[in-house]
């Protein structure tokens with residue numbers, strides 16, 4: 001069965017070539033889909049160049065910066081359409097180590113969704129300022145407390161879905177972005193009775209490029225968890 005690693009990019013010229021090579025190098029069954037939002041730094045063109053000479057590289061171009069959540073949804077649709085058996089979420093900036101892909105594939109034999117967890121059995125984050133680590137950690141605690149998610153890391157973005165798991169979700173109803181996109185996906189998967197498994201990963205700060213983290217992402221997450229809970233109580237999720 002083939003695996004598609006979906007990597008959304010916005011201004012990742014310093015990372016895109018290396019992350020594609022790394023994701024392809026760890027397993028014979030991996031292919032990569034770059035979902036680029038017309039990055040001004042030429043990330044999309046660099047990915048196109050690699051796709052020309054390598055049939056395992058695919059590129060989707062979108063008109064402008066439309067957010068991480070919708071980039072993943074479009075990537076998932078592509079993966080389902082083309083028949084991939086395993087579908088990954090992974091960042092382009094090497095915060096997620098592509099060398100872990102085989103461990104995800106192994107774990108996916110016994111789970112519907114495998115979640116790379118920074119907070120299971122301790123805390124493993126390298127080179128983040130304490131402020132950011134605290135924000136991420138307590139965002140996870142907050143989301144878990146309110147939604148009842150049975151996960152230590154509710155906002156992590158390194159994941160592997162089995163095809164059948166994604167097919168069970170109504171992707172057209174997912175509208176959130178950033179942190180909240182991850183929370184919403186996890187919540188919907190748990191609601192559908194899918195088996196979620198956390199495996200420990202080490203998360204490192206981005207290798208190159210500038211951070212796209214902003215306050216909007218935090219406020220969205222604060223609101224989305226309540227929205228999910230209310231929808232769930234009303235039975236409209």
Ligand SMILES: Nc1nc2c(ncn2[C@@H]2O[C@H](COP(=O)(O)OP(=O)(O)OP(=O)(O)O)[C@@H](O)[C@H]2O)c(=O)[nH]1
Nearest residue numbers: 008009010035037066067068071091092206211212
């Ligand atoms: N296609 C697309 N990709 C995006 C968008 N925003 C972020 N990304 C990509 O999504 C991945 C995760 O975003 P990051 O900016 O690394 O988010 P983060 O890890 O919370 O924060 P930093 O690493 O500090 O920037 C990276 O590969 C980004 O290039 C977007 O609007 N569209």
Ligand SMILES: [Mg+2]
Nearest residue numbers: 091093095206
């Ligand atoms: Mg990052």
